[in-house]
Each structure stands twice: as C-alpha cells, then as structure tokens.
Amino acid sequence: MNSNHNDSSATQLKTGQPPVSVIMPVRNEADFIACSLGAVLTQEYPADRMEIIVADGMSTDGTKEIVRFLETRHANLRMIDNAGKIVPIGMNAALREAKGEIIIRVDGHCKIAPDYVSRCINTLGGKKAACDVGSQRPAGN
Numbered sequence: 001m002n003s004n005h006n007d008s009s010a011t012q013l014k015t016g017q018p019p020v021s022v023i024m025p026v027r028n029e030a031d032f033i034a035c036s037l038g039a040v041l042t043q044e045y046p047a048d049r050m051e052i053i054v055a056d057g058m059s060t061d062g063t064k065e066i067v068r069f070l071e072t073r074h075a076n077l078r079m080i081d082n083a084g085k086i087v088p089i090g091m092n093a094a095l096r097e098a099k100g101e102i103i104i105r106v107d108g109h110c111k112i113a114p115d116y117v118s119r120c121i122n123t124l125g126g127k128k129a130a131c132d133v134g135s136q137r138p139a140g141n
Contacts, residue, residue, distance in 0.1 A: 017049040020117055021100030025082060025090030026108035027057030033066050036108050037077075045117040047076050053097055055082040055090030063108075 022040050026033060040052055054067050056079055067079045080097055082090035095103065104120055106112055113119075 017046055018102050018121060019100045020045065020050045020102045020104060020121070021094075021098035022050060022052045022104045022106055022117065023055065023091060023094040023098065024052065024106050024108060025055045025057065025087045025094065026059070026063060027082070027085055027090075028059045028061045028063055029108035030059070030062040030066060032109050033063050034070070036106070036110055037067065037070060039111045039114075039116075040106055041070070041074055041077065042114060043112075043117045044115050045121070047074075050076055050117060051098070051100060052077045053094040054079040055094040056080070057082040057085040057087075057090055 024037065024040070029036070037052070037054070041047075043050065052074070054077070056064055056067065058081065064079065067077075071077050071079060080093055082093055084090070084093075091105065102121060102124065104117060
C-alpha cells in the first residue's frame with residue numbers, strides 16, 4: 001500500500017500523526033455525496049495528514065461533478081475512476097493509489113462524526129491492525 005513506509009514513519013515521529021488515507025468507493029450518490037464527503041473533509045484530524053480518495057464507479061447522476069467541484073477547494077481530495085463500477089474493484093483501485101499508513105473506508109451514504117478518524121487512530125494505538133471503532137450512520141432521503 002505504501003512504498004514510502006520508512007519516510008512516512010519518520011514523518012509520523014515528527015508530527016505525532018500518522019498519514020491516513022480515507023477511501024470512498026461510490027456510484028450514483030449525487031443526493032448524498034456532498035454531505036458524506038463534507039463530513040470527511042471536516043474531520044478534526046489534520047487535513048495535511050489525511051488524503052481522501054473517491055473511487056467513482058462511473059456515476060451518471062452528477063456525483064462526479066459534485067466531487068470535482070469539491071476537489072477544487074480541497075487539496076487533499078482526489079477522485080479516481082472505477083471502471084468496474086462495483087465496490088471491491090473501487091476499493092482495490094483506491095488502495096493502489098493510497099499513500100497513508102492507515103486506511104479508513106467510508107461509505108457514500110454515511111455521515112461520520114467529526115472525530116471519527118482520530119478515534120480510529122487512537123484505537124489502533126500504534127499497532128498495525130484492522131479496526132472498526134464506531135458506527136457510520138447511514139442517512140438518506
């Protein structure tokens with residue numbers, strides 16, 4: 001996942017905050033992506049220590065345009081194409097692009113708490129492990 005593991009470990013020691021990749025595999029989420037992605041973009045975790053990768057499954061409902069608009073305002077956000085259109089293919093594509101030491105997945109219909117990323121990191125406690133520390137609350141219209 002991270003070819004620069006030693007570089008990021010040294011950075012983590014300096015800053016105390018490990019680099020994090022938040023991955024969002026989505027498709028046709030125009031009705032909720034601004035809210036869901038907004039919750040990720042406003043995390044209490046330092047934005048310069050967190051990248052957000054949206055793997056779009058070839059949306060046809062305006063999702064891409066919303067994400068592209070937000071990309072222009074947030075340097076840590078980027079969208080990649082998921083030509084396979086399904087979540088596992090999008091996850092794998094995003095994982096190949098991810099630079100973070102810690103990977104957090106967020107669904108396109110979920111609104112995470114402002115401290116969600118920080119709680120994930122704290123729960124890991126420096127260990128390399130999979131972690132689920134709280135609910136992602138699905139919300140829809």
